Amino acid sequence: MREADQQFRILRLLDRLQPLLRTTGIHYPTLRRILQVKLLMDRRRVPTLLSNRNRSEDEEVNYFVRSLWLYALLGLMLVLFMMLETQYMLLMSLVMGILMFFIMMSMISDFSAVMLDVRDRSIIMTRPVDGRTVGMARAIHTAIYLLMLTGSLAAASLVAGLIKHGVLFFVIYVIELVLVNLLILVVTSVTYLLLMKYLNGEKLKDIINYVQIGLTVVLAVGYQFVIRSFNFAGMDMAFEPVWWQLFLPPVWYAAPYEWLIGSGGSAWLYLLSALALIVPIILLMLYVRLMASFEQHLEKLAHSDAGRGRPRDRFDRMLSKLVCRTEEERSCFRFSAIMLRTEREFKLKVYPSLGMALFFPYLFLFSMSNSGSAWSEVRESSFFYFLYMMPLMIISAVFMLKYSGKSKAFWLFGAAPFSNLDPLYKGALKAFVVKIYLPLYFVNATVFAFIFGSRIIPDLLGILLVGTAVVPLFGKVMLSDPPFSRSFSMANQSGGGMVFAAMFVLGAVVAIHIASRIHVLGMAAFILALLIINVWGWKRTYSSAK
């Protein structure tokens, strides 16, 4: 661990900014040392996605840096925008909007942990270190990653812009990217500060959790929409000043282009450009002042009130009596229902794919109807088969059931006098079907019934039964470990292969489904067969008990 090995290029870059940083009243050597330790730790932190790589203990690479090429690839999309012949105002509003969305998204989901690291409190703040220095180290730590991310995202469009629109465009683009990062970093921090001030720790953690889940879904769905709606034939509309543009940061950042290299200046453009520059700077000054109190409020996250809990498992009790036979299975059902509902890490990993299961059928429907067919044609069509997206997504979620953020607590099931863990498998799978699959499916089935009319009700029933049938069967195949027994950091993503197999199976089922529609009796036979498979599947798998 010689000092020389631990030099990070980024720190040497930071040394150049030292005079500027000192003006905020921080202690630079301490700041540098804290950052060095943090960056060193990041090199050793392994993200879930890559943890299955067989790595040697000494291999130290920052996995975030390694995953940057993915963002660079994503950034290629922006090149297409650069090629458009249209007003800068529209073009750059769109580009900056997309960039800001990605940066914001990554800020909340990837770097919230960096911003809200409570270990700093007991490890650093108990030592003779100024709160402001710790806060600044935290902000710079986040900013380093944010800038790397932005750089990768914008790299391709920077080059394209330079070639197509010239040097001045490039310069404005670079300056704006820095300002946008500043804006996002400070807005997020101040938002967290306010949340921490008015909410207790547990509530705050829940809110951050849901924001992360929501953004992941919005990203996946929104991205599909952007790609699909990429026929900007009607993009030659003229830009007109409207008051609400004052509240849209991407529009601020589009204004300088229009002013300096587009159609020339106007009072409105000057105002928007001024906002682009002034708002981040004012917020930054505010943030530097608030930084010390940010550290104070973090205390809440570290120790939250127990509060008064309410018993609220009446409904689960009823459900468990309805769907489970043995007492052991019932209690496992209720336990699993609680885990599915409250375990944050599990929710973060699984709920996004459930959200996609909810939205993807509409996405395909939307793209189909977009390609020219009229609404009445859609009504008469067979696009309701897209609902098979749901069982498919559900299967990949079943695969995740074996993971838990609190996998170590699994010793409980080892200590309990169970002859085997079948009740747990069964209870967890049933809880998953009853508490997650059924509600989601009913929402979509209802909407689909309205779109396609009552003629598809037998089909909806069929798809429902397919979903409930595949859960125990794929559970048996895929859950090599009991539910909630493995840590996410051990997660290997080999589930991909299984989901691929599931696609084949479901493809075959869809084919049978389509064939059965030739005759009423065929449909009846299809549903009857599914019922039998359901009963057999739920009874036979995991029935070694007793």
Added chain:
Amino acid sequence: MRNEVLSIRDLRMKFNQRYVLNGIDLDVREGEMIGYIGPNGAGKSTTVKILLGLTKGYTGTVRVFGEDIDAGSYEYKRRIGYVPEVAELYDQLTASEYLTFTGELYGLSADDADSKARQLMECFELEKVYHSRIATFSKGMRQKVLLISSLLHDPDLLFLDEPLSGLDANSVMVVKEILALLSAQGKTIFYSSHIMDVVEKISSRIILLADGRIAADGTFQELQQQSSEGTLEEVFNQLTGFHEHASIAQRFVSIVREGD
């Protein structure tokens, strides 16, 4: 008269409309070995957090080494060592990296901190894992790292919250002896624990906190006379107004045995 280390006047602290500290007055002098005890939620860790500047928003005055800590100063922490109850460490670092880093935060040079930490680790027979990541350590090993990191900069005032947790019997003896020696050499130690036998044996002065107030303050003998009880555990029960332990235990067992 020995130098004053700590002086607290009318310290009050409110959380969610409820006072967790309700007027604490306390003077501590050099070399005192204070057993700081009280029921859960009595305000022990809140006091320590205020003294370390982790919690703000209290009323009253707190002086450490003669300096009012409300002024936003942090230099006084240079002379404090702290072992928190929860062993939070940067797991991804090796013991060597962690200890060097924390030493540097106190102003030690990296080389000094490193060589001192290595020698201290040797004393605890941990020299083999000095370059291993803390994530792989057992609870006792982590506790030893915490202890070393709290002492590396030779502090004058120590706050120890359950410092013996996770240590084996032999290590417990070593640590107790270390504390006695430090105390004899003029270091002031705040020892917070729920294990009364240990507090009774090592403390030169015992402060009992209950409901955010100081319920008793004195040597063990003085506390014994005050409540005419035998052990510190019994004194503790008496002073916190807790007499039902037998009946609660009986009720507990009868519930356990129900349906037999």
